[in-house]
Amino acid sequence: MMSNPNPRTEEAQRLEAARHSLAHLLAMAVLKKFPSAKLGIGPTIENGFYYDFKLPKAISEEDLRGLEATMRALVGEKLDFEGEKVTAAEAKRRFKDQPFKLDLIKEYAKEGRELTVYRSGNFTDLCKGGHITNTAAINPDAFKLTKIAGAYWRGDEKKPQLTRIYGVAFTTKKELDEHLAALAEAEKRDHRRLGEELGIFMLSEKVGAGFPLWLPNGEIVKHELQEYLRRKEVAAGYRYVSTGALASGALYEASGHKKYFKDDMYRLLDIEGKELFVKPMNCPHHHVMYQKLVQSYRDLPLRLAEPGGIYRNERSGTLHGLMRVRGPITQNDAHIYVARNDLEKEFAGVLGLLKEIYRELELKNYWFRLSLPDFAGKNKAKFGGDKPLWEWAADVIREAAKRSGIEVVEAPGEAAFYGPKLDIQMQNVLGKEDTIATIQVDVLVPKRMGLIYINKEGKEEHPIVIHRAIVGSYERFIAFLLEQTAGRLPFWLAPVQVAVLTVSDKATRYAEEVFRNLAARGVRTALEASADTIGKKIRASELQKIPYLLIVGEREAQSKTIAVRERGKGDLGSATLAEFLRRLPGH
Ligand SMILES: [Zn+2]
Ligand SMILES: [Zn+2]
Incomplete structure (x- = not known):
């Protein structure tokens, strides 16, 4: 086990020790569920901890709730953490069924490091210390297992892939709740999710x-x-100017990229005896133009x-x-x-x-x-x-x-x-x-x-x-x-700037006229004239973060107006198309 260095204040130090100790409890809970699990490492990280395991079968997010319950029960057992120095031979004997621990023991012994093990209940882990003295010091309502990910042993893709279980832990439940809320907000803003x-x-x-x-x-x-x-x-x-995607190896030799940047470059097979690279930077090409x-x-x-x-x-x-x-x-x-x-x-x-x-x-x-x-x-x-x-x-x-x-x-x-x-x-x-x-x-x-x-x-x-x-x-x-914008791109960048939504099919012809008018003026416009309810169409368009929604029904068709909704502002009332166009940036 490893722990993060430099906790600054006493409270931070206590929290760090609780997070570290929770990693041990996670290992205990996993071994209870899978006695044949093999243990990797379980360090603390920002806001929490993780532990890597080789498991006999894949686990899901739902299993995390069960593991959490076991950990909470262990907290309730008021277990002491007790440390002990051991020789390399003794450590090897105790962890003879744990190949990853044996890996670490060998490495530590080679470095001449002193080996310690820590016991809590019936569980012993190879660890250099930094725990709370008793699990009673852990707030059972202020931690949560958050996610499962794959991780290679020692970060090396040639080594076995392990299952990493992440957890977060705080001093109070309020802090935990705030952290989870911030995480959910961040997830909503994740560009991979918004991109999709x-x-x-x-x-x-x-x-x-x-x-x-x-x-x-x-x-x-x-x-x-x-x-x-x-x-x-x-x-x-x-x-x-513009330049191509491939260039001769000699160019990158001259620029120094081959020397300093070689591992980052894609090299093509020798072509007619010459080495080619896929362009890793535009500079050498511009230098030739200079x-x-x-x-x-x-x-x-x-x-x-x-x-x-x-x-x-x-x-x-x-x-x-x-x-x-x-x-x-x-x-x-x-x-x-x-x-x-x-x-x-x-x-x-x-x-x-x-x-x-x-x-x-x-x-x-x-x-x-x-x-x-x-x-x-x-x-x-x-x-x-x-x-x-x-x-x-x-x-x-x-x-x-x-x-x-x-x-x-x-x-x-x-x-x-x-x-x-x-x-x-x-x-x-x-x-x-x-x-x-x-x-x-x-x-x-x-x-x-x-x-x-x-x-x-x-x-x-x-x-x-x-x-x-x-x-x-x-x-x-x-x-x-x-x-940064949570997907609410400014008007000039929005893929669809205006959506025209029909209330019923009686407004379809007029909606098409509005749509054509906007498109002819270079406004990126979508027409939504399906049989769905107007409420459903508005919700779908809002999820697409479209800056303006123009709602047209029979009344608008007769009066040649539109009902305008602006993103973030809601209903702006009715207007003629000319009035609406004047409101648009750059029109
Ligand atoms: Zn430990
Ligand atoms: Zn450059």
């Missing part, structure tokens, strides 16, 4: 893990967002933009809906080639554009991380080039951030292999932190790839490159957007 309900995307085993399929509604959202970014970027002086487009300082800054689809070899265990995919990862990518003296101005320009876009998209809960090299850490070999140049670049970022009124958290060791970067961090509904967007300063690759321009003095110089993706990848960004 709103017809945004799907995943299919037939296609393969990590390759999402954008459904018609999702393609609309992605397309509208891309168009929006394109308008903003073109107005800010970016020039759009060599065609730039001769002198007069051609700078050059801002090349591309919603470029790239592919990365992500581990299957890390894939997560649209948040983490293998491809295409459609980056909102751009590279800005700039003379040294203009770096700060250009960097501040990117920050200004980012702030404007995030404000317009009403994004909340994000923060800035300045990712720096760690020249003393164990990965120091990752950060190439000369140190003063890195420090200069980091200072430029600090200065640009300060001027833009942005606070940054510094993170040594998180830099790219070619320079420091400013990452925009955000938390998903499950509490996991991810980088949503990034602005990076590249002090290395321009030199490595021989990018030059003639400066004012007629001398050759290397530009600095800013790699930036203001909304990161469209996949991850839309996942965040779905979670």
Whole structure:
């Protein structure tokens, strides 16, 4: 058994000990139900604990209630936890029927660690301690087993797959209830669930893990967002380009990606004796274009933009809906080639554009991380080039951030292999932190790839490159957007903006007329003229989070009006179509 380090306060420490002890009780309950179960490990985690088991048969959520009842009974038995030091030989004897424990004993013995076992009732576990003294200290109403998942022994997919049972535990029942309510809300906002309900995307085993399929509604959202970014970027002086999905290995050799990024890239078989890779990044392609487009300082800054689809070899265990995919990862990518003296101005320009876009998209809960090299850490070999140049670049970022009124958290060791970067961090509904967007300063690759321009003095110089993706990848960004808005996308992004619903078939012809009128004006409109009741149609449309519902019955057909309902506001009364159109953003 392992326990999490650093519980801060005394109460937190008590709760931590209770969670740890509950993991033991879970193992006891499982052994009672399945005496032949094999035990893995059972650590505490945020808000609770888990335990891994090899079970003789699959279990369901319903079994969890039975296990919980057994655990509650064990709490009532007021069992003591008693520890004892043992030798490796003694430990091996006691756990002779527990192969995973034997694995651990062997490993600990090799490391020369002292072995301890803890007994509660008739159950003994290999464990380094950190329990309550008696189960009477556990509140039987403040814990719950929450879910079942698969997990490989030691996280290694070549080893046996175990059943992981998760639980949460708190000091009071009220805290437990609040936690469960927050969890249910988070689940409702989970982009994988919303993506399914709103017809945004799907995943299919037939296609393969990590390759999402954008459904018609999702393609609309992605397309509208891309168009929006394109308008903003073109107005800010970016020039759009496009590049292909494959490239020669020599290109990535030159850029350094083959050296630093090889495990993340998909390599194709040698073709006509040449090695090919699936594009893992757009930069090298843009760098090649730079060599065609730039001769002198007069051609700078050059801002090349591309919603470029790239592919990365992500581990299957890390894939997560649209948040983490293998491809295409459609980056909102751009590279800005700039003379040294203009770096700060250009960097501040990117920050200004980012702030404007995030404000317009009403994004909340994000923060800035300045990712720096760690020249003393164990990965120091990752950060190439000369140190003063890195420090200069980091200072430029600090200065640009300060001027833009942005606070940054510094993170040594998180830099790219070619320079420091400013990452925009955000938390998903499950509490996991991810980088949503990034602005990076590249002090290395321009030199490595021989990018030059003639400066004012007629001398050759290397530009600095800013790699930036203001909304990161469209996949991850839309996942965040779905979670932040709970699927209530703003009008301009909504796949269906207006639904026309008929009260009875006497209004069908008029409803069709309204529908055609809206569609002709470019409003994404749906017509719902089935025989279902109007109540049912309204509920179904509300579940689709459609911004406006127009309800038409016989009365509306006669008076040539519509009854308007707005998402989140309800009934707005009746209006003519012209009045309604004036209300719509951009119409
Ligand atoms: Zn323990
Ligand atoms: Zn790049």
